[in-house]
Amino acid sequence: MQGIPRLGFGTYENDDPEQCAESVRTALEVGYRHVDTAQSYGNESAVGDGIAASDVDAEDVFVATKLATGNLAYEDAVETAHESVERLGVDSIDLLYVHWPINSYDPEGTIEALNDLYEDGVIEAVGLSNFRIDQLDAAIERLDPPLAAHQVECHPMLPQEDLRAHAVDHDYALVAYCPIARNQVAEIETIQDIAAKHDASPAQVSLAWLLEKENLVAIPKATSEAHIRDNWGAQELELDEEDVAAIDGIDERRRIVDFDAAPWNQ
Template sequence: MQEIPRLGFGTYENDDPEQCAESVRTALDAGYRHVDTAQSYGNESAVGDGIAASDVDSEDVFVATKLSTENLAYDDAVETARESADRLGVDTIDLLYVHWPINSYDPEGTIEALNDLYEDGVIDAVGLSNFRVDQLNDALDRLEPRLAAHQVECHPMLPQDDLRAHAVDHDYALVAYCPIARNQVADVEPIREIAEKHDATPAQVSLAWLLEKENVAAIPKATGESHIRENWEARELDLDDEDVAAIDGIDERHRIVDFDAAPWNQ
């Protein structure tokens, strides 16, 4: 499989087809090479249109999508993964995640579908998303290809220490969604101070902090060109040890994405 580019472009809630396609095109032309979507976002076709409209060769774009929670039974997973590839305009999906281990998720049938999709070349790599550690371990026991990534909410107020350690121990990427906590990082004093110190934005500081972590990638979402480019420029922000320690020391903890059926509430 291809290496997962560490700073990607998220498309959650980017559901206007023209806007989504334009945002993806803009992101790729700005330098991104990792685009993340999902069946449940309803924008896979628009993402494919944006990739096709870009000046970047589609073979150089790492495309990730996710199986919806109603499509996790074996037959549904196999059928809809192929449909996702068609909508995205790719022969092979670079990375296919199980979006949530809820609803129709079946550890045996779902993982068997992923194994077969990988074997058949429909997908190049397998990912999981929003799993607990025990669920990750169970899936790892069943997966034939190695796990490539686990996507979870991760930012300075939810650093996911246990899941990051698991990713390092098992050599896969932890992909951070909501990496700027829907810009709530701008309300955190240490992050604001570090941003001022570096003439950067709090969002850039949060992204740079994540990229300092071993095995971590981030997929901030944006629609406008200025925010798309601003996030991309976070790669150039060099935090010093004092900055990283200050962010590590933030004691506020909360989730952005949370609901009763979420795995961590079970």
């Protein structure tokens, strides 16, 4: 796993153009260098505006986006990837994910499109998102470039041990969305206690725990400057072995993103 900044800035549901652009600009000026969006978020242009408005050179920003589930047939994937490049205002996309292996996902056609987009320099790396392990293995067999990342929900109440192990074994990043479980981590007594011990926020504790894991990247979303800065500060929190073991031992399980057609329900 190389080249992906380990603490990124998520933009899910950040769909007011002015607010999105401002929050991206703020995040970059705070220190983030990894911005995550998706075609289905409807905010790629606003993300591009935020990057352009910041005092950070666009070439220093790692930009990731995702193909929408209706855009996974070969021609649709190729065409809309080019459109994403234009909306984002970048020369190429640093990391392009398949958002979900559902609807128009075709292991042959979709992966062929990704291979060609990579070969043509439209994208710099390929990612997958919300795949089961068997789906990951089938996709990896078809990919020409190495798999760079797999993005899934991951936090102390959904630690994804099997997917984390798969990421380490195949040397790609496991990118954690909902890394603070939409702040439901603040309801967990163990995390509350560790936060109090370190004079930190529960969100910082959850993010620090994730960043302690091998090959793990976290992309918390935020809009206000206070939350953007709070999440960024997680990198300064040093959990001790007792803290990590206590969080590892949380036995409550919650999945935030779930629906009948999700791969893990098939």
